[in-house]
Amino acid sequence: MTSTHPAILSVGRALPPNFVDQETLIAALSAYWGARHFNVERLADLHRAARVGGRHLALPLSEYPALDSFRKTNDAFIRVGSELGAAAVSEALARAGVTPREVDHLYFVTVTGVATPSLDAKLVNRLGISPSVKRTPIFGLGCMAGAAGLARASDALRAFPGEVAVLVSVELCSLTLQREDTSIANVIASGLFGDGAAAVVLQGGERAPAPDHAPRILATRSVFYPDTEWVMGWDVVDTGFKVVLSAKVPEVIQANVGGDVDRFLAANGLSRGDVRHFIAHTGGPKVLEAFRRALDLPEAALSRSFRSLQEVGNLSSASVLFVLGDLLDAGEARPGDVGLLAAMGPGFSAELVLLRW
Amino acid sequence: MTDREARVAHEILRIARDELRLGDATPAPDAALAGALDSLQLLSLVVAVEDRFRIVLEDDDAAGTRTLADLARLVAARSDAALIPAQAPEPAR
Structure with missing residues (x-):
């Protein structure tokens, strides 16, 4: 198709x-x-x-x-x-x-x-x-x-x-x-x-026929959380970038991600149960656990993210792409499968990408 | 609270305000620490107290340490007298 x-x-x-x-x-x-x-x-x-x-x-x-x-x-x-x-x-x-x-x-x-x-x-x-x-x-x-x-x-x-x-x-x-x-x-x-x-x-969709195993990006959504600049970031100091990291990161995720994902999926005629593959940023054990709880997912749903975290650590922006690569290499996704790729970062904000194979 | 404990409590409050810059989160002596501080702030306070008083706080200690006053009592009992400020603090507010 x-x-x-x-x-x-x-x-x-x-x-x-x-x-x-x-x-x-x-x-x-x-x-x-x-x-x-x-x-x-x-x-x-x-x-x-x-x-x-x-x-x-x-x-x-x-x-x-x-x-x-x-x-x-x-x-x-x-x-x-x-x-x-x-x-x-x-x-x-x-x-x-x-x-x-x-x-x-x-x-x-x-x-x-x-x-x-x-x-x-x-x-x-x-x-x-x-x-x-x-x-x-x-x-x-x-x-x-x-x-x-x-x-x-x-x-x-x-x-x-x-x-x-x-x-x-x-x-x-x-x-x-x-x-x-x-x-x-x-x-x-x-x-x-x-x-x-x-x-x-x-x-792009009109370039050449993409292979069946290639997921399409159906839609994307950015979510900005007002007045949460203090949650994470850098302080720039003489020796470079000094980390700003609040204990509230998992809390902000757990409080917001469920509703954000539901609204994004609903706008595309889908609900959580339709998502076969979750590709989550490997923020850390607490961040992944907050994401899992926010979406009420079984532990196995994020196993690829937990494994990547264990193997190479949090690679910041590259992490979610490593997990995506692992999923594509595994060849588990079947035509018609829906996937949700998600990451959060300084702002504080979230970015959601809806995929369909 | 004994005089020794009061001096320790005063010093812990100083660490919380001046070194950790906890500001409004700085707990009152009888307030529950876990309610006033998030997990990172609480851990930062514990590490700073260990450094200042040269003691190790074990997980088992947490059970009996609900407030800053509890923490001060624990530290006062463990710490070398030479590490506790000699100056008597102003009466607690």
Whole structure:
């Protein structure tokens, strides 16, 4: 069946090679915390509670102590981020059977480093992407940007249904770690966030017939929660980005997501029971649990998100794209299946993407 | 509350206000801590108190520690006398 809706052709993922298990990271960070905190074991327990098995780090662990300025961490972001972003886009293009010259729109999302020109410009050069590509770098949507990037790319493809869009997310959270910040929010963040890049190739509904296994983006919805700017974000300090993280995040999610999802589905003639696949941002165990409770889902409904969290940690905006990639690789979705991709982030806000196979 | 406990309570309040900047969330001595603070704030206060008084608070301690005054009693009983401020505080408001 042909569809006028934009289709997701492929997902590419790239992780840096420096995998470090959680206990090794705890031992390394304890050396810093021990000088400031009397009961270091309490902080180690917080890391264990994140239910993350380990992280792929942008750099070898031994290189982090020398990163003592924002300039050094951001230089590493640009260098490693270009490599990872290129790897993710190359994999996604190869899987989709699309050449770099065929890319009409390039959306780049991140919240863990800055560059001008933005990293997408480096990818255009490295990969030989079409010189007429329309670039849209997005900074500041945080963990929500993977879902929001998909939504914005699909918006563009509705306007230009014969074209191809690529979304690439690069998040090197380990480079934002403020070692001197021994606040509990920072300790939790340092136990949860990992590094990685993901890319998605999408095509408009009038380009070429998309394969049956390619989900279509039926609709998207953005939800902004007024007066919740304090829930999460960055404080920009001399050494980079210092995390702002409120304990209210799960509360805000649990209080709102059920109604938001119901209204979004109803606007599309659907209800919760119609959704076969939930692709949820891997915010953390409490965030995923709040999402699950808000939608009254069985634990198995989010097993892919929990597994991704355990394997690689919270990759910020790339996380939900990793989970999407896992679902596509598993080949579980059947024609006609409905999926809901969801992520929340600074604003505070949520982005919902409705999929149909 | 003994004088020693009152001095500890005063110091915990100072930590909550000045170091953790809990502002309006700073609990009154007899208010339930869990009601006044969210989980991150409560954990931050516990860690700061452990650091200041060089003690370890166990999970079992939480059962008998409902208010800031309870916490002060626990800390006063465990902490080395040298770590407790000598200055008698102003009467509690």
